[in-house]
Amino acid sequence: MAYELFYWPEIQGRGEFVRLALEDAGAAYIDVARGSESEGQGVPAMLSLMRGEGISHIPFAPPFLRDGDVIVSHTAAILLYLGGRIGLAPIDEEGSLWTHGIQLTITDIVKEVYNSHHPIDEDKWFHEQKDEAIARATVFRRDRMPKFLGWFERILQANPAGADHLVGHAVTYADLSLFQLIEGLRFAFPLGAERELAKLPRVSALHKAITERPRLKAYLASARRVPFQETGIFRRYPELDG
Amino acid sequence: MAYELFYWPEIQGRGEFVRLALEDAGAAYIDVARGSESEGQGVPAMLSLMRGEGISHIPFAPPFLRDGDVIVSHTAAILLYLGGRIGLAPIDEEGSLWTHGIQLTITDIVKEVYNSHHPIDEDKWFHEQKDEAIARATVFRRDRMPKFLGWFERILQANPAGADHLVGHAVTYADLSLFQLIEGLRFAFPLGAERELAKLPRVSALHKAITERPRLKAYLASARRVPFQETGIFRRYPELDG
Numbered sequence: 001m002a003y004e005l006f007y008w009p010e011i012q013g014r015g016e017f018v019r020l021a022l023e024d025a026g027a028a029y030i031d032v033a034r035g036s037e038s039e040g041q042g043v044p045a046m047l048s049l050m051r052g053e054g055i056s057h058i059p060f061a062p063p064f065l066r067d068g069d070v071i072v073s074h075t076a077a078i079l080l081y082l083g084g085r086i087g088l089a090p091i092d093e094e095g096s097l098w099t100h101g102i103q104l105t106i107t108d109i110v111k112e113v114y115n116s117h118h119p120i121d122e123d124k125w126f127h128e129q130k131d132e133a134i135a136r137a138t139v140f141r142r143d144r145m146p147k148f149l150g151w152f153e154r155i156l157q158a159n160p161a162g163a164d165h166l167v168g169h170a171v172t173y174a175d176l177s178l179f180q181l182i183e184g185l186r187f188a189f190p191l192g193a194e195r196e197l198a199k200l201p202r203v204s205a206l207h208k209a210i211t212e213r214p215r216l217k218a219y220l221a222s223a224r225r226v227p228f229q230e231t232g233i234f235r236r237y238p239e240l241d242g
Numbered sequence: 243m244a245y246e247l248f249y250w251p252e253i254q255g256r257g258e259f260v261r262l263a264l265e266d267a268g269a270a271y272i273d274v275a276r277g278s279e280s281e282g283q284g285v286p287a288m289l290s291l292m293r294g295e296g297i298s299h300i301p302f303a304p305p306f307l308r309d310g311d312v313i314v315s316h317t318a319a320i321l322l323y324l325g326g327r328i329g330l331a332p333i334d335e336e337g338s339l340w341t342h343g344i345q346l347t348i349t350d351i352v353k354e355v356y357n358s359h360h361p362i363d364e365d366k367w368f369h370e371q372k373d374e375a376i377a378r379a380t381v382f383r384r385d386r387m388p389k390f391l392g393w394f395e396r397i398l399q400a401n402p403a404g405a406d407h408l409v410g411h412a413v414t415y416a417d418l419s420l421f422q423l424i425e426g427l428r429f430a431f432p433l434g435a436e437r438e439l440a441k442l443p444r445v446s447a448l449h450k451a452i453t454e455r456p457r458l459k460a461y462l463a464s465a466r467r468v469p470f471q472e473t474g475i476f477r478r479y480p481e482l483d484g
Contacts, residue, residue, distance in 0.1 A: 052396060052400055055400075056397075056400045056401060056402050057340050057343075057397075058396060058397055058400055059343075060347045060350075060390075060393050070335075072339050072343065073343045073346075073347075074343050074346040074347070076346065077339055077342055077343050077346060080339070080342075081335075093312075093323075094311075094312050097312075097319055097323060100322075101299075101319050104315075104316040105302045105315075105316070108353075111350075111353060115357065119357075119361045119362060119374065119378065120374065120377045120378050121377075121378075121381045121385075122381075123381075123385065132361065132362065132374050132377070135362045135363070136362050136363075139362060139364075139365075143363075143365065148302075151300070151302050154294060155298075155299075155300055158294050158298045158300055159298060160298050
């Protein structure tokens with residue numbers, strides 16, 4: 001049976017990290033909230049589960065995944081669940097948890113990227129918190145982005161199987177998520193991210209290698225890949241770059 | 243062999259969620275950074291691992307746990323690893339992941355609590371970002387804390403085994419973490435948190451039940467439980483409450 005992914009239909013957002021894994025693996029899945037309401041899909045189907053209708057494992061927020069009777073919430077937990085099943089993570093506990101820990105670090109920087117344009121109130125517009133966003137984004141570009149990206153470079157360098165992958169000698173969902181993070185940072189901070197990536201040969205090489213994976217490449221060229229835009233996590237506001 | 247927990251020694255911080263689980267379970271553990279440098283412990287032992295000396299699974303930040311050769315980073319991943327082993331989580335995959343997902347939601351609100359006093363720059367003082375913190379804390383108290391705490395109330399209500407626990411019919415690390423979250427919120431926002439908790443009978447009852455667990459009670463009364471203070475995640479600044 002196909003996996004059912006529930007996420008806001010019109011943005012990449014956090015759901016995109018799950019989509020990339022499912023697409024790269026060639027796994028059968030339904031992007032439920034993008035489906036037709038007449039077939040019981042669409043956003044109403046997602047909101048129904050968020051209200052807890054017929055389930056006890058109520059998600060706090062999208063994305064969440066349904067696999068038969070199992071519901072898994074949180075991007076990193078979904079990828080932990082899927083990883084071994086779709087061939088994108090080690091199946092031993094130690095390797096599985098190491099991959100998951102890398103993903104949780106990506107979760108942390110993604111939250112900070114979001115806060116760089118919305119440091120005060122997620123329900124208000126960017127222009128209503130622009131001064132605070134400029135202050136926060138300056139710290140993000142100067143301190144936080146280098147700290148996070150530098151760590152990825154270090155763990156690539158420390159991988160006993162070589163610096164081609166974050167974990168062991170094969171691609172995992174963590175590599176795909178790092179690719180997506182870099183795509184997003186380059187969109188949001190074209191100056192700041194490129195300057196930082198120029199110092200990180202291993203991260204840059206991994207990013208490039210991921211772009212050459214056939215199924216992922218086909219996905220990125222498809223209509224299923226919605227563009228980055230100014231309603232998602234990664235937003236391009238020139239005031240925040242530099 | 244005893245588990246080795248690595249975390250900043252002088253604050254509760256994120257490490258406290260792990261300490262509570264280990265203490266409640268009566269598990270043997272060493273709080274390494276609180277140990278003696280002459281015995282190879284202390285903060286230098288922690289920093290050595292963070293520099294990657296002798297290991298390839300380099301932590302991004304504390305807390306992390308070492309169990310023999312295995313290193314696990316991130317509070318929620320450490321608890322996922324420990325949960326089944328110390329009797330504080332279901333061992334089946336679905337129950338284990340549901341408990342983990344609850345913990346990841348706690349991770350998210352803990353990050354927002356931190357941002358309520360440091361919305362702009364984690365390396366600067368509170369008084370250097372006080373106006374922004376007042377704005378952020380107002381949103382936190384008005385929108386975010388009710389949203390998160392209301393979700394805990396809902397999943398307690400939806401638990402098929404009854405509202406005494408978040409997961410199934412026994413205490414898990416998620417219950418202990420919710421206890422700690424409420425302790426922290428009541429410390430940081432004595433007015434705002436109490437007002438919110440008054441609306442949440444199931445969350446309040448669970449919090450009270452946890453305080454009566456003998457090993458946890460002994461821990462909370464011990465010198466190992468450092469007090470809340472103004473260098474951790476939960477900080478009491480009267481300007482941020484109301």
